[in-house]
Amino acid sequence: MENLTFTVKPDSHPLWDHGLAFSALQEKVKGSSLSQSFQLGIEEAWEMTTQVARTLSSLIAGSVSPDQLGGIITIGVLTHGFAERGIIDLLFFLGLISVNLAFLNLLPIPALDGGHILMVLYEIVRGRPAPLGVQNIFQMIGVFFLLALLIFITYNDILRLMAS
Numbered sequence: 813m814e815n816l817t818f819t820v821k822p823d824s825h826p827l828w829d830h831g832l833a834f835s836a837l838q839e840k841v842k843g844s845s846l847s848q849s850f851q852l853g854i855e856e857a858w859e860m861t862t863q864v865a866r867t868l869s870s871l872i873a874g875s876v877s878p879d880q881l882g883g884i885i886t887i888g889v890l891t892h893g894f895a896e897r898g899i900i901d902l903l904f905f906l907g908l909i910s911v912n913l914a915f916l917n918l919l920p921i922p923a924l925d926g927g928h929i930l931m932v933l934y935e936i937v938r939g940r941p942a943p944l945g946v947q948n949i950f951q952m953i954g955v956f957f958l959l960a961l962l963i964f965i966t967y968n969d970i971l972r973l974m975a976s
Contacts, residue, residue, distance in 0.1 A: 856907075857907070857911055860907070860908055860911040860912075861911055861914075861915050864911065864912050864915045864916070865915065878964070878968075879968055881964070881965050881968055882965065882968065882969060882972070883962065883965035883966050883968070883969050884966070884969070885966070885969035885970070885972075885973060886969050886972070887909065889973075890905065891905060891906075921954050921957065921958070922950045922951050922952075922953050922954025922955070922957070923951055923954030923955045923957075923958055924954065924958075927950070927951070927954050931947065931950070
């Protein structure tokens with residue numbers, strides 16, 4: 813029996829690896845008319861939205877590490893990398909960020925729009941608004957959750973920045 817030795821080296825990416833497999837656009841899709849271009853844009857936005865939902869469910873399930881989350885520092889670094897690659901790549905990334913933020917903003921987290929929608933639905937079902945004290949507690953929980961998430965994600969960004 814013969815022993816074999818392999819050297820494994822990860823493939824380098826021009827951008828940080830955050831669990832997002834960004835690569836240069838290999839295929840550019842162009843609609844033959846304005847309406848077809850609009851339809852293709854809607855389809856791409858929907859695909860981005862489903863990717864965000866899958867990633868969020870993977871985070872909850874534990875198959876994606878929370879260490880992969882990135883905040884404002886990561887967004888800045890990635891934006892710079894996409895800008896260096898050209899306006900089309902930059903616009904794609906900005907669209908991706910916009911779709912991500914829109915989706916996350918609609919989650920039923922207090923202090924976000926989704927939390928406000930949840931309170932309105934509660935009011936519709938119950939026939940009257942929740943007591944003011946309950947609304948305040950609901951909003952405070954959301955604010956504390958978002959602040960804790962912001963601190964955690966910024967900490968991840970700083971660690972990632974120091975490691976590179």
